[in-house]
Amino acid sequence: MSLLRIRNLSVDFATASGAFRAVDAVDQDVDTGEILAIVGESGSGKSVSMLALMGLLPWTATITADEMSFDGKDLLRMDTRAKRRIIGNDLAMIFQEPMSSLNPCFTVGWQIKESLRYHLGLDRRARHARAIELFEQVGIPDPEKRLAAFPHQMSGGMNQRVMIAMAIACKPKLLIADEPTTALDVTIQAQILDLLASLRDETGMGLVLITHDMGVVAETAERVSVQYAGQKVEEQPVVDLFATPHHPYTAALLDALPERATDKFLPTIPGVVPGQFDRPKGCLFSPRCKFADAKCKATPPPPLGADLGFARCFYPVNSDERIAS
Amino acid sequence: MLNYVLSRLLTFVPTFIGVTLISFMFIRMLPGDPIIVMAGERGVSPERYAELSAQFGYDRPVYVQFFEYLGGVLQGDLGTSFVTKRPVWDEFFTLFPATLELSICAMIFAVALGLPAGVIAAVNRGKFFDRALMSTALVGYSMPIFWWALLLIIVFSGNLQWTPVSGRIDLLYYFPDPTGFMLIDAVASGQKGALFSAVRHLVLPTIVLGTIPLAVIARQTRSAMLEVLGEDYIRTARSKGLSPARINGIHALRNALIPVITVIGLSVGTLLAGAILTETIFSWPGIGKWMVDSIFRRDYPVVQGGLLLIAVMVMIVNLTVDMLYGVINPKIRKR
Amino acid sequence: MTDTTSNEGQGAPVDGPERPGQLREFWFYFRENRGAVIGLWIFAVFAFLALFGPWIAPHDPTAQARDFTLLPPAWQEGGSWTYVLGTDPLGRDMLSRLIVGARYSFFVGVVVVTVAASGGIIIGLLTGFAPKWVDSIIMRVMDIILAFPSLLLALVLVAILGPSLTNAMIAIAIVLQPHYVRLTRASVMSELQKDYVTSARVAGAGLGRLMFVTVLPNCLAPIIVQAALSFSTAILDAAALGFLGMGAQPPTPEWGTMLAEAREFILRAWWVVTFPGLAILVTVLAINLMGDGLRDALDPKLKRS
Numbered sequence: 001m002s003l004l005r006i007r008n009l010s011v012d013f014a015t016a017s018g019a020f021r022a023v024d025a026v027d028q029d030v031d032t033g034e035i036l037a038i039v040g041e042s043g044s045g046k047s048v049s050m051l052a053l054m055g056l057l058p059w060t061a062t063i064t065a066d067e068m069s070f071d072g073k074d075l076l077r078m079d080t081r082a083k084r085r086i087i088g089n090d091l092a093m094i095f096q097e098p099m100s101s102l103n104p105c106f107t108v109g110w111q112i113k114e115s116l117r118y119h120l121g122l123d124r125r126a127r128h129a130r131a132i133e134l135f136e137q138v139g140i141p142d143p144e145k146r147l148a149a150f151p152h153q154m155s156g157g158m159n160q161r162v163m164i165a166m167a168i169a170c171k172p173k174l175l176i177a178d179e180p181t182t183a184l185d186v187t188i189q190a191q192i193l194d195l196l197a198s199l200r201d202e203t204g205m206g207l208v209l210i211t212h213d214m215g216v217v218a219e220t221a222e223r224v225s226v227q228y229a230g231q232k233v234e235e236q237p238v239v240d241l242f243a244t245p246h247h248p249y250t251a252a253l254l255d256a257l258p259e260r261a262t263d264k265f266l267p268t269i270p271g272v273v274p275g276q277f278d279r280p281k282g283c284l285f286s287p288r289c290k291f292a293d294a295k296c297k298a299t300p301p302p303p304l305g306a307d308l309g310f311a312r313c314f315y316p317v318n319s320d321e322r323i324a325s
Numbered sequence: 326m327l328n329y330v331l332s333r334l335l336t337f338v339p340t341f342i343g344v345t346l347i348s349f350m351f352i353r354m355l356p357g358d359p360i361i362v363m364a365g366e367r368g369v370s371p372e373r374y375a376e377l378s379a380q381f382g383y384d385r386p387v388y389v390q391f392f393e394y395l396g397g398v399l400q401g402d403l404g405t406s407f408v409t410k411r412p413v414w415d416e417f418f419t420l421f422p423a424t425l426e427l428s429i430c431a432m433i434f435a436v437a438l439g440l441p442a443g444v445i446a447a448v449n450r451g452k453f454f455d456r457a458l459m460s461t462a463l464v465g466y467s468m469p470i471f472w473w474a475l476l477l478i479i480v481f482s483g484n485l486q487w488t489p490v491s492g493r494i495d496l497l498y499y500f501p502d503p504t505g506f507m508l509i510d511a512v513a514s515g516q517k518g519a520l521f522s523a524v525r526h527l528v529l530p531t532i533v534l535g536t537i538p539l540a541v542i543a544r545q546t547r548s549a550m551l552e553v554l555g556e557d558y559i560r561t562a563r564s565k566g567l568s569p570a571r572i573n574g575i576h577a578l579r580n581a582l583i584p585v586i587t588v589i590g591l592s593v594g595t596l597l598a599g600a601i602l603t604e605t606i607f608s609w610p611g612i613g614k615w616m617v618d619s620i621f622r623r624d625y626p627v628v629q630g631g632l633l634l635i636a637v638m639v640m641i642v643n644l645t646v647d648m649l650y651g652v653i654n655p656k657i658r659k660r
Numbered sequence: 661m662t663d664t665t666s667n668e669g670q671g672a673p674v675d676g677p678e679r680p681g682q683l684r685e686f687w688f689y690f691r692e693n694r695g696a697v698i699g700l701w702i703f704a705v706f707a708f709l710a711l712f713g714p715w716i717a718p719h720d721p722t723a724q725a726r727d728f729t730l731l732p733p734a735w736q737e738g739g740s741w742t743y744v745l746g747t748d749p750l751g752r753d754m755l756s757r758l759i760v761g762a763r764y765s766f767f768v769g770v771v772v773v774t775v776a777a778s779g780g781i782i783i784g785l786l787t788g789f790a791p792k793w794v795d796s797i798i799m800r801v802m803d804i805i806l807a808f809p810s811l812l813l814a815l816v817l818v819a820i821l822g823p824s825l826t827n828a829m830i831a832i833a834i835v836l837q838p839h840y841v842r843l844t845r846a847s848v849m850s851e852l853q854k855d856y857v858t859s860a861r862v863a864g865a866g867l868g869r870l871m872f873v874t875v876l877p878n879c880l881a882p883i884i885v886q887a888a889l890s891f892s893t894a895i896l897d898a899a900a901l902g903f904l905g906m907g908a909q910p911p912t913p914e915w916g917t918m919l920a921e922a923r924e925f926i927l928r929a930w931w932v933v934t935f936p937g938l939a940i941l942v943t944v945l946a947i948n949l950m951g952d953g954l955r956d957a958l959d960p961k962l963k964r965s
Contacts, residue, residue: 086565115565167564216590336803340800344804464945466948476933483927502758598810601809636804639807
């Protein structure tokens with residue numbers, strides 16, 4: 001029984017010009033202590049599916065799913081009050097912009113202690129001690145003094161550490177990190193990723209890392225799920241994915257990595273992710289795929305088996321060698 | 326922060342001199358010679374005219390008069406009323422508590438209703454509550470308050486006979502007024518029913534004076550809340566599993582208050598302008614009515630002094646709001 | 661919006677096809693706001709009455725029917741359909757007075773906004789472009805004017821100039837002007853930072869051209885919104901001055917003045933008090949509704965929220 005289990009999750013946004021499907025029939029499992037990376041371009045719905053899980057989407061979003069359970073509890077049929085006891089407690093999330101994700105009007109200490117009081121009911125002294133402990137755990141120097149600081153008095157990296165400390169305050173079973181390093185300097189990025197990985201080792205929590213950076217994936221993740229235009233197009237353990245991608249999109253993504261470039265020019269994927277009005281009838285990647293034929297353009301491919309990385313493709317790449325071996 | 330305070334105080338000085346100059350100039354520009362007005366119906370002989378002219382210093386060059394006036398102002402001497410022969414300074418501070426009491430009540434009324442209305446509207450954005458509250462606020466914002474006062478009088482004083490039409494308390498009660506605040510003095514007097522009578526007199530003027538600030542605060546709170554509710558840190562607060570009441574009432578409102586407090590502070594000027602109409606209609610013995618009466622009586626020293634004192638008060642309030650802004654906005658405080 | 665006007669600033673004469681597009685886009689956003697459209701219709705009726713009132717009014721607004729003083733409205737007992745909204749204490753027809761009175765409020769609004777806005781925009785532009793010391797002097801002067809509560813200042817100004825509708829308009833225009841100065845200055849300051857102004861400078865645009873052709877059109881959106889809002893403020897203030905006896909003088913059927921005349925009859929004849937005030941409220945409300953719609957349609961920052 002996995003920690004998080006999502007089946008057939010779809011999210012639609014009501015816009016002025018009709019409904020827009022941001023997440024389309026996504027299945028996802030996360031096990032305890034596992035690091036799963038969700039990769040995709042901007043607008044591929046990778047954040048939206050996790051925000052839907054957390055219940056953080058605006059009211060314009062409609063969420064449908066066959067199953068959405070966390071730690072054996074059914075999140076779909078749970079009332080909001082009970083769900084609020086899980087969110088921020090067993091299930092926590094950190095965001096892309098640490099500077100704007102902390103409330104500018106309160107000290108960071110106040111914001112951490114709020115969670116501790118709300119979910120754990122600690123008294124004032126215990127809250128303070130735990131907050132200091134957390135700051136030390138995430139590597140914030142001089143925690144006593146930093147607790148009284150306002151977010152604008154600290155750097156982006158420090159603020160992201162505060163966000164992480166806040167997220168792990170209640171010892172969550174699953175931490176979702178939504179592009180936690182995108183807004184930070186490159187040197188800080190590595191530190192934050194190391195911190196997240198080491199926290200996983202210490203606490204044994206599951207970690208979902210949402211990113212568009214293949215380098216981050218290669219360094220940190222254990223399993224990778226690739227999303228394209230709202231659909232999960234492939235999922236594999238990280239080593240296998242880099243070695244033998246099955247979906248043409250994954251293959252193209254990997255080819256576009258500068259480290260893998262063999263030619264003088266970096267290969268690119270022509271075209272853009274389909275929007276609200278140019279969504280193809282068949283495979284969503286078909287307009288940009290070099291292998292696409294009439295069948296791809298007419299009928300949407302169903303996911304293949306686990307041996308082919310659940311790829312949503314009629315003509316998976318790297319399949320022949322695999323079968324032959 | 327200290328530099329900020331000092332620089333704000335420095336801009337206060339030229340503005341203060343300018344305000345004094347303007348109120349000084351008004352008396353020179355008003356139609357009719359002040360001395361002839363003062364002499365009244367009986368007229369005045371040329372000798373007496375020259376004597377009075379010298380007494381008030383009107384025979385000297387205008388700039389000399391101005392500096393003398395400015396010197397007087399700085400020592401708290403604003404001249405003497407033509408009509409009551411009392412110093413303007415004394416008159417102002419006898420009447421000021423009445424206006425202050427009314428203004429404070431109006432402001433409490435406006436904030437107590439306007440803030441929750443704005444928050445509720447923002448949280449229920451686009452739904453029935455939002456539309457209803459904001460339509461009401463727009464009507465209040467567009468209200469000619471002198472007419473609003475008359476309507477309330479027709480309904481509550483005329484038809485229902487609940488509230489009196491004018492004054493601060495029934496003539497039945499008489500007691501010393503050490504503070505000038507009728508509510509406090511009524512309690513202090515220990516007379517039975519005095520407080521109730523004072524409150525009944527206060528209700529309609531409070532509503533009338535508070536209506537426009539109420540509408541402004543509600544509208545401002547809503548737009549500030551809407552802006553704040555879209556911020557990332559609200560999403561963080563929601564990701565902590567906090568209750569909507571806590572998110573809206575603490576995380577969002579605390580941030581939304583920053584622009585709202587500025588608006589509350591800036592509406593003090595509006596409040597005083599509204600006090601002119603409200604006090605005139607309800608015969609409320611405060612500085613608004615005093616100013617209007619003095620303008621009609623051509624009591625120049627009072628108009629001049631009152632104008633100056635009111636302007637200085639508005640300036641002090643604006644300055645305080647600026648300082649307060651630093652206190653409630655941590656980004657400015659610690660810089 | 662910014663880009664098209666900046667093209668003109670650089671001396672490009674082609675602005676033909678963009679204009680209707682902008683207007684249509686504006687109308688699209690304006691029309692989305694139902695309140696604003698209702699406000700526009702009411703305002704249209706108001707403007708129509710202001711222009712053609714005397715020909716529409718059933719009676720002469722100053723004619724006194726001595727036998728029919730304080731007649732209630734037609735639907736109430738004792739009312740007559742000759743005087744649909746009743747008559748005032750001197751036997752004048754309320755409806756006719758209200759209809760003809762529209763032109764005074766309309767006139768006040770138009771004149772005050774024109775005077776205050778043109779004066780304020782020019783001063784604001786000057787302060788935006790002028791050296792710092794000129795700027796600080798002008799802004800101090802505006803601070804000084806703003807330190808006085810507007811109605812009080814207008815009241816004293818009218819006392820100096822003598823009570824009349826014209827003087828009330830002058831006083832209100834003076835009192836409202838600093839808001840335009842501040843607004844214009846602020847937008848000019850922020851526009852001056854932008855690259856298109858620099859490029860116009862580099863292209864050799866003169867100061868006058870820079871001020872009025874390059875920068876001003878891009879500052880207009882907030883000023884237009886302010887114009888709508890001060891239109892309603894002007895009507896309210898003029899009515900308040902009339903109510904205090906410092907605006908239009910009787911027997912002018914100005915709405916505020918009518919209220920002042922009716923004050924002593926409030927407990928005997930509700931209609932003489934209710935209708936003029938209602939007329940002010942509806943007019944001001946319509947203009948404010950329009951102002952909100954204008955703001956939503958013109959302010960790109962608020963457009964998408």
